[in-house]
Amino acid sequence: MLKLTPILLAVLYGLIMYRFSAWRLKAELDRRATPLADPALLAVTDRLARALDLARVPVHVYDVAMVNGLASPDGRIFLTRGFYDKFRAGEVTAEEMASVVAHELGHVALGHSRRRMIDFSGQNAIRVVLATVLGRLVPGVGIYLAGWLTSLLAARLSRQDEYEADEYASALLIRAGIGTAPQKTLFEKLERLVAGKGRGASARPAWLLSHPKIAERIAAIEANEARWRVET
Numbered sequence: 001m002l003k004l005t006p007i008l009l010a011v012l013y014g015l016i017m018y019r020f021s022a023w024r025l026k027a028e029l030d031r032r033a034t035p036l037a038d039p040a041l042l043a044v045t046d047r048l049a050r051a052l053d054l055a056r057v058p059v060h061v062y063d064v065a066m067v068n069g070l071a072s073p074d075g076r077i078f079l080t081r082g083f084y085d086k087f088r089a090g091e092v093t094a095e096e097m098a099s100v101v102a103h104e105l106g107h108v109a110l111g112h113s114r115r116r117m118i119d120f121s122g123q124n125a126i127r128v129v130l131a132t133v134l135g136r137l138v139p140g141v142g143i144y145l146a147g148w149l150t151s152l153l154a155a156r157l158s159r160q161d162e163y164e165a166d167e168y169a170s171a172l173l174i175r176a177g178i179g180t181a182p183q184k185t186l187f188e189k190l191e192r193l194v195a196g197k198g199r200g201a202s203a204r205p206a207w208l209l210s211h212p213k214i215a216e217r218i219a220a221i222e223a224n225e226a227r228w229r230v231e232t
Contacts, residue, residue: 033061079097107161166217
């Protein structure tokens, strides 16, 4: 039992830290976000809501400059002010913004927040085990190797979540009569929209990234479409 104590403590630490992080995120979003009120965007989010048999999709604008969308653990969807400004400047269409909302809805519907809590706790336990083993085999650098290997695992799990949310978004966009074209064109714009961040990221190996490469995400969407056409 004593041998398992560090692992159990690592799992407990992961759970506590995840809960604390979720609480802090909720407080930040409550403080800096407002309900989406743009009529053009509400028109397309209402199409998503009707496709899901919902009265509305709870979309908010998070007042930060970065270009991003996110889903909070409580199920709310957020578009950043930076993203909304790109829409107002005509760089992104309403349908492309709807694809972001659909993707974040996928994270909510597929329970990715809950999965990330479990994954985070498990990764802490794996890090402890690897650090113990590698620390004996490679003294001095074992702990760093353990952290690196655990980061690779976390990135792989995150990429899988992104593919799943993309697939959910594609199906929802098709059902809403919007189609997947805006989803794909937005991906093609992403590197420019994030002002150079994407160029650096795209040069890194895909297995080091928390999000799949853009070309691979588009290819996966098209593969899903082809499979759905055969099935129907």
